[in-house]
Amino acid sequence: MNSTSVIESKTPRHQRPLAGVLLLLCLAVFILSIAALCLGRYYVSYEQVVRILGSYVFPVDPTWTQTMHNVVMNLRLPRILAAILVGGALALSGATYQGMFENPLVSPDILGVSSGACVGAAAAILLGLGNTEIQLFAFCGGITAVSMALAIPTLMRSKSTIALVLSGVIISGFMMALLGLMKYIADTETELADMVYWQLGSIAKVTYENLFATAPIMILTGLVLLAMRWRINILSLGEEQARTLGVNLRFERGVAITCSTLLTACAVCLSGTVGWIGLIMPHIARMIVGSDNVRLLPTATLMSAGFLILIDTVARTLTGGELPLGILTGFIGAPFFAWILIKQRGAI
C-alpha cells in the first residue's frame, strides 16, 4: 500500500519493519553480552568465552582454566543477566508509565518507587542486615511508597492522573526526608557509605540467588505489559477517550500500574536506583519506531537492556574500582535528554 509516501525521502519511522529492528537489537544485545564477558581486568578471549558457555549445552573439551570459568560464569554472567533484566525493566515500565500518564516526561519512579526503596534499603543497612535483607527491605519500601501514593488520590476522591502524579511527588519528598534522617544518624564510616553506594546504583553484588528470586516476577509482569501494549495506546489518549472507547479504566490502568511498579521495584532491589534510563530509552525508541506502543515497548526494552550492559562494562573497566551506574547514566542521560528535546521540538 501507499508506495508514494514511502518513496518521498525515507521510510517514516512508524513504518520501519518492526521485526527487522527487533532482530538487530537482539543481535546487538548478544554481541554486547559476549563482549562484556570477555572484557574486564581479567581478560578472557572470545573463543574461550564461547567455549565455556557452549560446554553447558554440548560436550566441549575444557581448554580454559578454572579461574577463567569462574570469572565468566560466576562474576560476569550474573551481572550481564542483571543488566539485561534491570535495563529492560526500567525502559518497559518507563514507556508504560509515559503512556498511562499521557506525559512523555514521566519516569518509572514517578510514584515514589525508588525513593521508597532507598528508605527500605537504608533501614536495612542501619539495622546491620545482610545483602538479601537489604533487597527485601528495598522491595517492600518501594511497594509501600507506591501504595501510599495511590491512596492519597482516593482520599481526595480524585481519579485524575494529575492527582496521582502530585501524590507521587509528595511521597517522594517525604521518603527523601526519611532517607536524609537515616543518613544523618548513620555511622559515617560504614553505614553512610553503604547507603550512598546503594543509592547510586550498582549491579556488582548481584548473585544467581538474587536473580532467581526476582527474575520470575520481572518476566511475568513484563510479559503482561507487552501483551497489553496496544491497550496502552488507548490509555494514552486520556481518561475520557479511553472510557468512551470502552476501556474498563480502573481495572486496566490498575493492571498496568501494578505490573510496572512491581517491575521497577524488582529492578531497584537488584541494582539500587539507576536514574534516567526509564525516562530516555522510550524517547530514543520513539525516534526509531514511532509512538505506537505495539512497536515502542519491545524496542525500548531491548535497547535499554543492551545499553545497560554497555554502561555496566564501562563502569567496571574505566577505572580500577567500581563506578556506580547512576553516575554514568546521569552523565550520559541528562545531556542526551536535552539533545532529544531540542531535536524533537514540537514533535513530542
Place this chain on the structure above:
Amino acid sequence: MALLEVKEVAFAYEGHRTIFKDVSFSIDKGDLFTILGPNGCGKSTLLNCLARIRPLSHGQIMLQGKDMSRMSAHQVAQKIAYLPQSIYFSYGYSVREFVVMGRTPHLGMFSRPRKPDYKLVDETIAMMNLSHLANKSVNQISGGELQLVCIARAIVQQPEIILFDEPTSALDYGNQLRALRLIKNLADKDYAVIMTTHNPDHPILLGGIAGVLSRSGYMETGSVEQILQQERLSELYGTRLQIVYVNEISRVACLPESL
C-alpha cells in the same frame, strides 16, 4: 423500541446546583438530533451523560431496551461513538494508528488489531479521501483534517449512534459547513447522530429534530420547524433574534436584529 430512549434524566454535581433535569427524548436509526443552547447551559454535560462519561443523578437511559447504567463501558462503546470537542495528543501517532483505535470496543484487553481491522481502517480512510494523511502524525494535521480523522475513527468503531460535542467550534466557516454536511451524510447512512451546538443556524441547515436546553436546565424537544421559534431563541440567547425566510436560498435563517 427506540434505539436510544432518554427518560427524565437529571444531572447535578455532588452538592451543587442541578445542571439539567427532566430531560426526555428518544431517537432511532437515521435520526439527526441537535441539542441547542447557550454557553454553559449543560449541553456538553448532557452529551457526556449519554456517552456514560458522567453518571446520571436521576432518570434512565435505555439503549436498545437495556438500561445503560447496567452495561459495561465495553458494551456501550460497541453501540455509541463519542467525539469530544477537542482532543489533545501527548504522542505523535500516525493517522492510521489513531483511526485503528476505534476498534477498541471490539478487541479484548490483551489483543491487538489484526489484518481485518487494518483493512477496515484503510477502506474507511480511502472512503473519506484521507489517504494522503494516513501516515502523517496526528499532531501535524489541521483542525479540519483532525475532525475528519476523528469521524473516520468513529466509523471504524461501527457504532449505531455517534455523539458530536460542538463539532464545529474549532473550525473556520467553510470547514464548519463541510463538517455539518458530513454529519448529515452520516444520518443518511442510518447512523443516529446527536450533536451539540450554540448556533441556531445549524439545526436549521441540518433539519431533523432539535432540543433546546435552557439555562434553567429544562429541554424542549421537537422537529426543527416546530421548536425553533423566534421568541424562544430570543429568550434563550438574551438578545432579539428574527427567524426570516430568505428568498435567495429558499429557507429560513436565524438573524440578530442588531447588536
